[in-house]
Amino acid sequence: MRTLAPGSLVVSCQAGPENPIHGPAAMALMAQAAEAGGAGAIRANGPDDIAAIRAVTDLPIVGLHKLGDPAGVFITPTYESAAGVVAAGADLVALDATLRPRPDGQRLDQQIARIHDELGVPVMADVDSLDAGLAAQDAGADFVATTLSGYTDGRTPTGPDIDLVRQLAARLACPIVAEGRIRTPDDIRAVCDAGAYAVVVGTAITNPMEITARLVGALPVR
């Protein structure tokens, strides 16, 4: 069974419908490019993208399915959505493990137990706080990731949440994955120094629209 190796860079290959590279063909190419560059795993959204990526790489795939209202629990919010990403070829399931109410009324521990028992894959709990990380570990999560820090309280900082990585690594026994707004080698070193087991980078690698806009924004105004 493929899983997440310590010290690996996980490249998140995701593009929303507003992005010209949206769709399985482009995401599969992104995943191949990431593998050629040394990625240890791929993170991908939705059964179609996951199936296309599975067809071109043997790297572990952290699968998720964004469904419903992005203002609430929307990363793999239900057991059924987890089953869909595993059927498409994901080796791990990432899901929202914030303390917010879940859309199907299930508890996090129930969803994780069902994924373990019926799908037989590990779970990466995407959290936004130390309390959510502690609860996710108690609920049976195999990995805890800082994915949702800065996205649940109305103010998104520009850089990664290194403090949350440090707090989670100090308090939890399970491996901590640093994720969210990691853009530079210095960011990678900082989250690893803070205790990250693995690091996820998305936008800075797989979103040329955003990368272009950031660099254009640095041009002098004429």
Ligand SMILES: CC(=O)N[C@H](C=O)[C@@H](O)[C@H](O)[C@H](O)COP(=O)(O)O
């Ligand atoms: C908040 C949310 O929905 N995060 C998503 C989780 O899968 C993705 O949109 C991010 O691209 C991913 O977490 C990687 O982060 P960044 O793109 O900042 O490197």
